[in-house]
Amino acid sequence: MTTPLHRYRIVQWIDYRLPIFSWTNEHLVEYPAPRNLNYWWNFGSLAGIMLVVQIITGIILAMHYTPHVDYAFNSTEHIMRDVEWGWMMRYLHANGASMFFVVVYIHIFRGFYYGSYKSPREILWWMGVLILFLMMGSSFLGYVLPWGQMSFWAATVITNLISAIPWIGETLVQWLWGGFSVANPTLNRFFSLHYLLPFLLCAVVFIHLWALHHRKSNNPLGIDVKSPKDTIPFSPYYTVKDLVGLGVMFFVLAIFVFYLPNFLGESINYIKADPLVTPPHIVPEWYFLPYYAILRAVPDKLGGVIAMVASIAILFVLPWLDTSKVRSARFRPIYKQFFWIFLADCFVLGWVGANPVEGSFILIGRIATVYYFAHFLIILPLLGKFERTKPLPESIHQAVLAKKGGADASGAPPDSSAGSSPGGAA
Amino acid sequence: MADTAPESDQASPQGEETRRDFLILAAGAMSAMAAIGVAWPLIETMNPSADVLALSSTEVDISEIEVGQSVTVKWRGKPVFIRRRTQEEIDAARAVPLDDLSDPESDEARVQQAEWLILVGVCTHLGCIPLGNKIGDPRGDFGGWFCPCHGSHYDTSGRIRVGPAPNNLAVPEYEFLDDTLVRIG
Ligand code: HEM
Ligand code: FES
Numbered sequence: 001m002t003t004p005l006h007r008y009r010i011v012q013w014i015d016y017r018l019p020i021f022s023w024t025n026e027h028l029v030e031y032p033a034p035r036n037l038n039y040w041w042n043f044g045s046l047a048g049i050m051l052v053v054q055i056i057t058g059i060i061l062a063m064h065y066t067p068h069v070d071y072a073f074n075s076t077e078h079i080m081r082d083v084e085w086g087w088m089m090r091y092l093h094a095n096g097a098s099m100f101f102v103v104v105y106i107h108i109f110r111g112f113y114y115g116s117y118k119s120p121r122e123i124l125w126w127m128g129v130l131i132l133f134l135m136m137g138s139s140f141l142g143y144v145l146p147w148g149q150m151s152f153w154a155a156t157v158i159t160n161l162i163s164a165i166p167w168i169g170e171t172l173v174q175w176l177w178g179g180f181s182v183a184n185p186t187l188n189r190f191f192s193l194h195y196l197l198p199f200l201l202c203a204v205v206f207i208h209l210w211a212l213h214h215r216k217s218n219n220p221l222g223i224d225v226k227s228p229k230d231t232i233p234f235s236p237y238y239t240v241k242d243l244v245g246l247g248v249m250f251f252v253l254a255i256f257v258f259y260l261p262n263f264l265g266e267s268i269n270y271i272k273a274d275p276l277v278t279p280p281h282i283v284p285e286w287y288f289l290p291y292y293a294i295l296r297a298v299p300d301k302l303g304g305v306i307a308m309v310a311s312i313a314i315l316f317v318l319p320w321l322d323t324s325k326v327r328s329a330r331f332r333p334i335y336k337q338f339f340w341i342f343l344a345d346c347f348v349l350g351w352v353g354a355n356p357v358e359g360s361f362i363l364i365g366r367i368a369t370v371y372y373f374a375h376f377l378i379i380l381p382l383l384g385k386f387e388r389t390k391p392l393p394e395s396i397h398q399a400v401l402a403k404k405g406g407a408d409a410s411g412a413p414p415d416s417s418a419g420s421s422p423g424g425a426a
Numbered sequence: 427m428a429d430t431a432p433e434s435d436q437a438s439p440q441g442e443e444t445r446r447d448f449l450i451l452a453a454g455a456m457s458a459m460a461a462i463g464v465a466w467p468l469i470e471t472m473n474p475s476a477d478v479l480a481l482s483s484t485e486v487d488i489s490e491i492e493v494g495q496s497v498t499v500k501w502r503g504k505p506v507f508i509r510r511r512t513q514e515e516i517d518a519a520r521a522v523p524l525d526d527l528s529d530p531e532s533d534e535a536r537v538q539q540a541e542w543l544i545l546v547g548v549c550t551h552l553g554c555i556p557l558g559n560k561i562g563d564p565r566g567d568f569g570g571w572f573c574p575c576h577g578s579h580y581d582t583s584g585r586i587r588v589g590p591a592p593n594n595l596a597v598p599e600y601e602f603l604d605d606t607l608v609r610i611g
Contacts, residue, residue, distance in 0.1 A: 157575065160552040179474045179502075180502040181503040182503075185475065275500075276505045280574050300592075304590065358577065
């Protein structure tokens with residue numbers, strides 16, 4: 001493959017020895033992408049950018065942070081007050097973690113809606129689920145570092161989940177703590193692991209993209225690319241489209257960083273950790289709330305932990321639970337409705353997770369938990385059998401050109417006016 | 427794709443074991459053992475270190491504690507509750523039939539002296555510190571402790587009565603050194 005750059009001798013010289021120019025050309029420039037991708041396809045690259053933002057701001061923070069129970073809280077305040085621009089780095093990092101989750105959750109629900117987990121993209125999907133697990137690990141570990149009250153008690157409650165494992169749980173959790181409770185050895189190793197995990201994340205992201213570029217992107221119609229007429233080159237079409245999304249995302253992030261920096265946090269985390277006093281109402285960060293609700297919906301310690309882990313692990317087998325041959329919800333009128341109910345169910349779980357386990361929250365939490373699993377274990381397998389799907393278009397370019405009467409391939413999808421479709425611009 | 431092994435590599439006819447098979451197996455087994463041997467110390471380093479293990483006992487002066495009062499002391503980084511129980515509290519704890527308990531233990535087995543209840547103040551669910559030691563704290567439906575995190579209620583013997591916690595509050599090892607001094611750990 002030759003790029004326009006290949007007219008330079010130096011480029012030829014390098015490329016002959018290390019084909020980075022050809023490689024870039026193959027994967028980022030000429031890379032054939034379906035011509036009908038909508039804005040929901042922005043979120044993968046946005047997630048990648050957020051990972052980079054977290055790593056850059058994190059490395060800066062680590063230059064000023066001290067992972068010791070006597071200094072951690074103060075060094076975080078030192079970053080906030082004394083280090084030049086330190087407040088901005090910390091607010092970017094803390095709110096960046098939230099932005100990362102927003103983007104990744106949208107990315108996952110995009111997958112649900114358009115059936116992106118189906119053959120031949122199962123391994124691509126698995127890598128995604130693994131990324132979600134690693135992200136949850138990273139942000140949990142990071143949240144412990146400022147050593148405020150919420151940091152400490154989140155660390156205590158979450159690590160104690162391990163003690164639910166029969167027989168070895170207790171030994172395992174003391175091994176993880178390096179002591180008899182969450183204490184200095186714990187903070188120290190959490191810092192070490194918090195530094196490590198994002199780089200493991202990079203490796204898994206690489207495999208995720210490798211699988212993607214091998215079988216190529218799904219698209220809003222969910223049908224395979226059949227001829228070059230169905231595709232357009234990644235650059236400039238999708239590089240520019242991704243940049244638009246990037247601008248919007250950074251705008252939203254900036255609103256939080258500069259105007260609402262503590263909106264998503266808990267004010268009690270500005271009180272230094274006290275191992276002898278549990279705050280009256282402990283809640284995880286918003287991105288963990290649905291799982292927390294599932295944990296608490298089961299009135300048994302081990303059962304709750306199993307349900308919580310299963311709620312994410314079930315995504316690994318999703319490609320086989322959804323038995324429908326049709327990928328995109330556009331052609332699955334019943335699934336489309338269950339998609340929205342499922343999304344609402346996740347919001348209900350999040351809302352329950354933010355509230356104490358009392359009164360009607362208990363019942364609502366249990367119903368929402370049962371529905372969550374029923375969606376995967378009952379509704380999806382049955383829909384594949386009984387749903388009457390709509391006829392699929394012949395090919396991507398025919399569908400696009402018929403609806404638009406032109407070649408505006410990168411614009412809004414054909415049915416963006418339908419309102420019920422997430423295909424419309426965000 | 428194109429680089430195929432030289433012909434001579436496919437030495438043996440199919441199905442027959444050769445010295446090469448044996449060597450591959452032996453080398454594989456040795457490598458696996460070496461990997462485990464290396465992993466072991468790496469994993470062990472994360473266990474509680476000697477200095478952490480050394481900090482294992484605390485002495486407490488209990489002469490100032492009034493009947494009905496509770497104090498919290500720190501032991502191994504965790505709170506220990508010391509409650510000087512009233513007669514009613516003792517009676518209440520002893521009146522409960524063991525069948526009513528999800529983790530059956532008699533009150534007698536949980537104390538050395540009926541008046542003094544000494545417990546590790548860590549909820550056996552997910553490790554929060556139950557409320558009930560300070561004046562004005564909620565003590566739950568059974569007059570002992572109440573864990574605000576996920577709503578576990580403990581009775582006046584520190585036994586779990588209602589809520590997600592699986593076990594009673596743990597009783598640490600302790601010893602009355604004399605009338606006023608108790609050593610925990
Ligand atoms: C997957 C990417 C990452 C995520 C999701 C993440 C998440 C978090 C979160 C949620 C916090 C707590 C923020 C707060 O309330 O203060 C945090 C703190 C921290 N992170 Fe990260 N992080 C990531 C990558 C990194 C990297 C690569 C480093 C480099 C060493 C790093 C270094 C730190 C430090 C030093 C702190 C403590 C200072 C502070 O609390 O602001 N992080 N991280
Ligand atoms: S930690 Fe006490 S009830 Fe969950």
